[in-house]
Amino acid sequence: MSLKYEQFKNHLQKVGDLKYAANVLHWDQEVYMPKNGAGPRAQQLATLSGVIHELSTDKKLGDLLAELRTDSTLTFEQKRNVEDAFDKYTKNLRYDVSFVQEMSMAVSEAFQSWNKAKEASDFSMFAPHLEKLVKLKRQETEILGYTDHPYDALLDQFEPKAKTADITALFEDVKSVMVDFVKEIAACPQNDDAFMSAHYDKDDQWDFGIELLTQMGYDFDSGRQDVSSHPFTTNFSATDVRVTTRINENDLNEMIWSCIHEGGHALYEQGLPTEEYGLAGGEYLSLGVHESQSRLWENNVGRGKSYWKANYASLKAKFPEALGNVSFDQFYRGMNIVKPSLIRTNADELTYHFHIIIRFEIEKALIEGSVEVNDLPALWNAKYKEYLDIDVPSDAMGVLQDIHWAHGGFGYFPTYSIGSFYAAQFYATAKEEIPGLEAEIEAGNMKPLLAWLREKVHAHGRIYTADELCERITGSKLNFSHFMTYARAKYSELYAMAPVSQEA
């Protein structure tokens, strides 16, 4: 390794150390921090952000990058690490320290107020903080610059190179196909999932979640699970990747799907190359690809027949009162009910995308300035009526349900849908390439799938672009049709629908 490259690597690792340190403070804030700790914690995170920003825009780093970009002796991976760092460096240079600190402070305060507002189900408590954040975010689009739409600048932070226009078009496509498909399903005889709302003991749920994570291959020596109000995954290195879950004693869905979903995210982080710590090669590619890993486990695997053939007996043994009279078939059908609902994280894998589309449309409007923060609850409720035909009873169940805006995460939501579509495409290839994949899953053996994901996705970090990675794995770029093929096959069976004619 050249001396310059080593210096570059050391510098980025130092930045990584501080970013991961901030992750520890964030994790603690959401999991264990006592309430009066909030004020100083916000200040501490703001200071840490400032230091990270100073180090990320250090002229020494700029000089190293300038030299390394013309160094022809670097390997392909080293070149990609350098280019990725250069891209981030030039973007970071556009921010000044005071903006970064103001944003970090605003985010910490918004997070605290969101928690309180959600508890009181009162959007007006959160509104002034959100307003401040939106103002800062609009400022940020100007700082970063954009050609077509200001929202492009925010999207790019989560899904590099994605465009607002493309996502608008993609979502129009989704709406046009999915609205009809969901209507077709609604016209069929409906399945029942009342048993999911029986009483499920907290501790037993916790134990079952740990079993599922262990079976997936989540390494508890390199991570741990805790409880938080909104489940999330965070990492402090590839050998310390933490997940959280949420347990509702009257709804088994919350724990099960959050465990498998966050578990999928965590497997990605635990599979990143430790020797590339702090570099692009040691970090996740994009949120869409991250989400492809959580969705693949949650939906393509976790809502599948094979998965529950492996696990239903154990679940039933833990909850004999709730599930004693529920057959495997009833459980499988109940768990896959398609039905418009209020809460995104509990939504089925089809109507889920309407939740995303609504948030995307609102974010786009907020960033263009075509809608005011104070109008959000009304707008939110109107869109839920329009797309999902449901009434939103309260802010807590509506516009306040998700943490993302409180975290300043505008541009984040679309990656959830993109991730699901990647997941369907990757899983179609996995089925072709892994001999007897479904039989292995049915036997509770997730190792072949995890090994395939490690090799195809995790091991590469951010060396390739999302387009490149998708082509390397599946032979083509992201293609929504894989999702619909998967969905039609699965739900036609579940709802005993007429087979789809070839020309559809």
Added chain:
Amino acid sequence: MSLKYEQFKNHLQKVGDLKYAANVLHWDQEVYMPKNGAGPRAQQLATLSGVIHELSTDKKLGDLLAELRTDSTLTFEQKRNVEDAFDKYTKNLRYDVSFVQEMSMAVSEAFQSWNKAKEASDFSMFAPHLEKLVKLKRQETEILGYTDHPYDALLDQFEPKAKTADITALFEDVKSVMVDFVKEIAACPQNDDAFMSAHYDKDDQWDFGIELLTQMGYDFDSGRQDVSSHPFTTNFSATDVRVTTRINENDLNEMIWSCIHEGGHALYEQGLPTEEYGLAGGEYLSLGVHESQSRLWENNVGRGKSYWKANYASLKAKFPEALGNVSFDQFYRGMNIVKPSLIRTNADELTYHFHIIIRFEIEKALIEGSVEVNDLPALWNAKYKEYLDIDVPSDAMGVLQDIHWAHGGFGYFPTYSIGSFYAAQFYATAKEEIPGLEAEIEAGNMKPLLAWLREKVHAHGRIYTADELCERITGSKLNFSHFMTYARAKYSELYAMAPVSQEA
């Protein structure tokens, strides 16, 4: 506030933010971190140390201090904050970044190896790491400089201005008085504490510990308790002060004394002025004074008759099987048994000081270079035989029992004894000044005592020196006789000894 003073304050608050951030990482490391997180965490803490060091030695700070030291418009408190910062600044300047990082890395690695070595009860696993630390610590005494003894330089970090020669003399005093006193006690009819080793359910113990903390006035909105292998208190601000405990189902002592002890530390931190965050006025004075707060609660209050008149009924109700046949008098006597023992943290309040003296003598020898790390287990065991007449059965129960050396904390142990002596002196004054103090405690009302400690000790942070504070509170400097007066009165009654003649 002058502009310069404000800049100075902002700078120190920024340093404080990063130090408290490091505290969060340390807390997590000892409480929740999965084992494979250790390597990157050590690196992250080393990087954070480096950044803190850079900021603490920033020339901008030096310039501000130079100007402020000649600013006659500052208040007394502001002057003291500036002088304290100047003292730290000049000391920090003597370290270079690489030394600080090497030390931080060595400490993190030593901590991990100590954990493993203690589990395996094998000192040789820890020895190379301890050797490295001792080498660095000896280097540090040269960096800091000293006039009389190299150990002075280390002592000063924990107990500013304390001298090795004075402590050696103090401990010779303690030995000369205490050896005889403990022998007198040994010659009396002995009390029984077998009931302390009955079975005490973990969860019930936990609940009782929380009751005690709540009663003391520990604010759970500004803190929390967790479990760790060695109980400790840490703080991320005065409004986020955390304690840990250790629960042994076959020994009630561990939980009770660690809760009250750490609770005492935590009350000090929760009582520091929040508006002085990051400045001397918002930080603890010395470890001796810190320990005076934990010891006062643990011994002068917590091992007293009044305290258990308030709490024994509740304890008995939680553990009817273990304590049903144990009278208040039996409990009070059993809890105050004086008996040489192996583990410092479980020792009675008299023989405790022999544990400290042994560690002090070993540390002094290690730092002078008159003893080798590899000889420690033998030396340790020999001293326990000599002073306490007990045989050490294993490294885990002997030289490996305490975390301090693994944390690089040489010069720390003597502050425990100093703290106990301050506690006795402060408590003697508290009894004079608080009307009906013992009656209030007996009624479970700790508020008058806490209010007195807040006013006399907590509110002042590090504005005064330990000598000044002690004089302000008690009218004289630290005086060991208060401890012996307290001890003779209490234990003469407990062991039905003949009253001490006046000339003794």
